[in-house]
Amino acid sequence: MALLEVKNLHTHFFTREGVVRAVDGVDFELERGRTLGIVGESGCGKSVTALSIMGLIPKPPAKIVEGQVLFEGRDLTELDEGELEDVRGRHIAMIFQDPMTSLNPTLKIGTQLTETLRRHLGMSKDAARKRAIELLEEVHIPNAAARLDDYPHRYSGGMRQRVMIAGAIACNPKLLIADEPSTALDVTVQARILDLLEELRKAHDMAMILITHDMGVVAEAADEVAVMYAGQLVERAGVQDLFDRPEHPYTEALLGALPHVDEEHVRESRLTTIPGRPPNLVDPPEACRFGPRCPYASLNDSCTQVEPQLRELRKGHWVRSAHPASERAGVPAEVGA
Amino acid sequence: MTKFVVRRLVWTIPVVLLVILLTFTMMKQIGGNPFRQTERAVPASIQRNLERKFGLDKPWYVQYAQYVRNVFTFDLGPSMVLRGRSVNAIVKEQFPRSIQLGGLAMLFALVVGVPLGAVAALKQNSTADYSAMVVSNVGFAVPSFLVATLLIYFVSLKWGLLPTSGWATWRHKILPPIALGLGPMAYFARLARGSMLETLQQDYVRTARAKGLRWRRVVVVHVLRNSLIPVVTAAGPFLGFLITGSFIIETIFAIPGIGRYYVVSVQARDLSVTMGLTVILALIIVVANLIVDILYGLLDPRTREARA
Ligand SMILES: Nc1ncnc2c1ncn2[C@@H]1O[C@H](COP(=O)(O)OP(=O)(O)O)[C@@H](O)[C@H]1O
Ligand SMILES: [Mg+2]
Numbered sequence: 185m186a187l188l189e190v191k192n193l194h195t196h197f198f199t200r201e202g203v204v205r206a207v208d209g210v211d212f213e214l215e216r217g218r219t220l221g222i223v224g225e226s227g228c229g230k231s232v233t234a235l236s237i238m239g240l241i242p243k244p245p246a247k248i249v250e251g252q253v254l255f256e257g258r259d260l261t262e263l264d265e266g267e268l269e270d271v272r273g274r275h276i277a278m279i280f281q282d283p284m285t286s287l288n289p290t291l292k293i294g295t296q297l298t299e300t301l302r303r304h305l306g307m308s309k310d311a312a313r314k315r316a317i318e319l320l321e322e323v324h325i326p327n328a329a330a331r332l333d334d335y336p337h338r339y340s341g342g343m344r345q346r347v348m349i350a351g352a353i354a355c356n357p358k359l360l361i362a363d364e365p366s367t368a369l370d371v372t373v374q375a376r377i378l379d380l381l382e383e384l385r386k387a388h389d390m391a392m393i394l395i396t397h398d399m400g401v402v403a404e405a406a407d408e409v410a411v412m413y414a415g416q417l418v419e420r421a422g423v424q425d426l427f428d429r430p431e432h433p434y435t436e437a438l439l440g441a442l443p444h445v446d447e448e449h450v451r452e453s454r455l456t457t458i459p460g461r462p463p464n465l466v467d468p469p470e471a472c473r474f475g476p477r478c479p480y481a482s483l484n485d486s487c488t489q490v491e492p493q494l495r496e497l498r499k500g501h502w503v504r505s506a507h508p509a510s511e512r513a514g515v516p517a518e519v520g521a
Numbered sequence: 522m523t524k525f526v527v528r529r530l531v532w533t534i535p536v537v538l539l540v541i542l543l544t545f546t547m548m549k550q551i552g553g554n555p556f557r558q559t560e561r562a563v564p565a566s567i568q569r570n571l572e573r574k575f576g577l578d579k580p581w582y583v584q585y586a587q588y589v590r591n592v593f594t595f596d597l598g599p600s601m602v603l604r605g606r607s608v609n610a611i612v613k614e615q616f617p618r619s620i621q622l623g624g625l626a627m628l629f630a631l632v633v634g635v636p637l638g639a640v641a642a643l644k645q646n647s648t649a650d651y652s653a654m655v656v657s658n659v660g661f662a663v664p665s666f667l668v669a670t671l672l673i674y675f676v677s678l679k680w681g682l683l684p685t686s687g688w689a690t691w692r693h694k695i696l697p698p699i700a701l702g703l704g705p706m707a708y709f710a711r712l713a714r715g716s717m718l719e720t721l722q723q724d725y726v727r728t729a730r731a732k733g734l735r736w737r738r739v740v741v742v743h744v745l746r747n748s749l750i751p752v753v754t755a756a757g758p759f760l761g762f763l764i765t766g767s768f769i770i771e772t773i774f775a776i777p778g779i780g781r782y783y784v785v786s787v788q789a790r791d792l793s794v795t796m797g798l799t800v801i802l803a804l805i806i807v808v809a810n811l812i813v814d815i816l817y818g819l820l821d822p823r824t825r826e827a828r829a
Binding site: 238240265268269270271272273274277278280282285286287288289290291299300303304335337348351 | 723724725727728729730731732733734735736738742743746747820821822823
């Protein structure tokens, strides 16, 4: 049994402007100890997917309207708040994009670390404090014992993200969700945070969901990749297979924007080279959501009529498109022909 | 922290000097003189004698200097109108009642207002929230004398539960603080609600939830504490307002507090009483603000360090 199985997840926001279909069809599995990278442009539903797994979507206005989140076979969407509280921080931990605002400014770092330990592991005050020092050492914060009594404003952004990571691994969770953990940081510390995550994932034998909009990060850290577009998962494959033989036109475009993945400048490039913009999630296209931007859409009318389903093209390689690369062999990719 | 408190206490000295100066100038602007009111009809020679006795014939800066000297030796001088009563005696006798009234009103406002706002925020857009905000709106809009009159009419006269007036036993000390504190209570409720709603949106609250902390702990440790900062900030000036603003309530409930003396002394141009009470009030407000700042430092470590 996979550690985590997300099945046909649909999370919508019921707002005055209408129903925002922020997550509208996400399917993936994650085995123990593996890393799944989730990529996609800003606003495509990566964070909402992660928060749906954690049971942390703001209710209201958000609601999981369909689908399952099976963690070790148990459907988290069926749990009540108390049961979810027992899972969060204990079995699934999460770190967020902005370490500057993710720590409570009025509590000492020590308190913010020990409260997790005491809550889930029932540690005594002293034991929790000792463990908190070890955790800070584990995320390479110098002079850990003294820094426990500091408030967050004494820490730099990179250091705060280290504290967030220390708190996340405190109870040895089986799954760590990292939502753009390095995006808000200085370029010089980004790589170090990602390296730290990989180091700890190995040491603690955790599975990880690494959310990013950076294909370079995915190439380095992920075993598997899920590509999201406009609330839907559009392609999923092993990292090698995805980079070697991308199938979805959107993935191709993403990778096309990065001709040489191992070059240094890659990290800074954004996903802006595809003409057009993602659709409005209140009233998305009826059929294929990528249709309006797809260079192959006019070749076949089917995808302008019916919504393509996620299908397994070859073992472990899933795609949601009527025009995957391997099915259009020989067809010249003429844009807007 | 001690350094901070000492520095703040030293700062009260120029504040008090300025308050005295301003009150002095304002009283001079109003004009008049306690001994020259027509109904008292004191002969001109006696008037001049009295003025000499109280130093009113001297230039204003000499009067000012003399008064400042008195204040710093804790002598607020004799009343110019009430024969044989010193301002110190008036303060000693009447002030505790006003402070008690103001303090109880403040307590009522905080103890009822903050939880009301907190519950409203936690149950946003529920019936509880709307009811709390209706109560708050009404409490804010209705003037305190009307509240006092209604309370006396129903609670005291109709139902006979509590006495209508006086300040002798604890039973006398229930209605006046409620009447006086209702407005601030409504204000604190609004403030606490807004502040809570904002704090609930903060990323660190999401972090606290992501750690699996019990909701109760998230609210008490991560939300309430941070939400209280603006409430505490607003509370300081309110204490001064409650103690000075108690005149109407003291009159309605016939409480022998300071408010009555204050108003009467201004009307009678009883300069020494007006001055004395103003100085004491200024001190109270300064101290209240100091307490607020200390609490603020306890709640927010960033400000604490900025002062160190
Ligand atoms: N509180 C909210 N109210 C309405 N819509 C929201 C809210 N939060 C997120 N959304 C919508 O959900 C979509 C997905 O957001 P998100 O998951 O944060 O994107 P990202 O992939 O950048 O993490 C966005 O298009 C956004 O419009
Ligand atoms: Mg996001």
